[in-house]
Every structure is written in structure tokens, then in C-alpha cells.
Amino acid sequence: MYSQHSIAGHRRSPRPTAEMTYGLACTMCGRDLRAPADKPAPDAVPVGHVEERQTFACRGVCARLASGSADGIAEEPVSLEERIAAFPKA
Numbered sequence: 494m495y496s497q498h499s500i501a502g503h504r505r506s507p508r509p510t511a512e513m514t515y516g517l518a519c520t521m522c523g524r525d526l527r528a529p530a531d532k533p534a535p536d537a538v539p540v541g542h543v544e545e546r547q548t549f550a551c552r553g554v555c556a557r558l559a560s561g562s563a564d565g566i567a568e569e570p571v572s573l574e575e576r577i578a579a580f581p582k583a
């Protein structure tokens with residue numbers, strides 16, 4: 494289980510980060526979904542769309558908050574590699 498580390502400032506509409514809109518961070522808790530080289534990727538599921546790209550959240554609590562289902566929306570997820578490739582390099 495992943496405990497939500499405090500985004501809980503109760504801002505009315507937290508601005509999603511670029512990583513969130515490109516599916517590289519959980520839209521609910523902000524966890525980075527890109528795996529370090531020595532670790533498996535976190536289990537994330539698609540939960541919605543921003544600008545025609547899928548957005549993702551951690552499977553479970555985050556996904557349920559974001560989409561109403563712990564398994565996210567019923568869509569084939571865009572692969573992490575593709576999401577990383579689409580993300581504009583700073």
C-alpha cells in the first residue's frame with residue numbers, strides 16, 4: 494500500500510505537473526512512475542486523458558480516486574517507453 498505523502502494542502506485545483514500530463518507521474522499522489530534502472534516500474538494504470546494523452550495513477554487507491562476504479566479506465570495503457578519518448582526534454 495502506498496501512503497499518500499502530503500499533497501494534502503487542500504488546494505482547490507492543484508496544477509498537474511508536466512510529468513502528470515504525460516503519464517510519467519501519478520496524477521493523484523505525484524509519485525514518479527519512471528522506474529530507476531535497478532527497480533521494476535511501479536504498477537500504474539490509465540485513469541484519464543489530458544490533451545489526448547493518457548494520464549496514469551498508481552493501481553489501487555490513487556486509481557480509484559482518479560477514475561472511480563482501482564484498475565483505472567478500460568483502456569490499453571500506452572507503454573512507459575512511449576510516454577517517456579513523448580515527454581519533451583527540458
Ligand SMILES: [Zn+2]
Pocket residue numbers: 519520521522523524550551555
Ligand atoms: Zn499515486
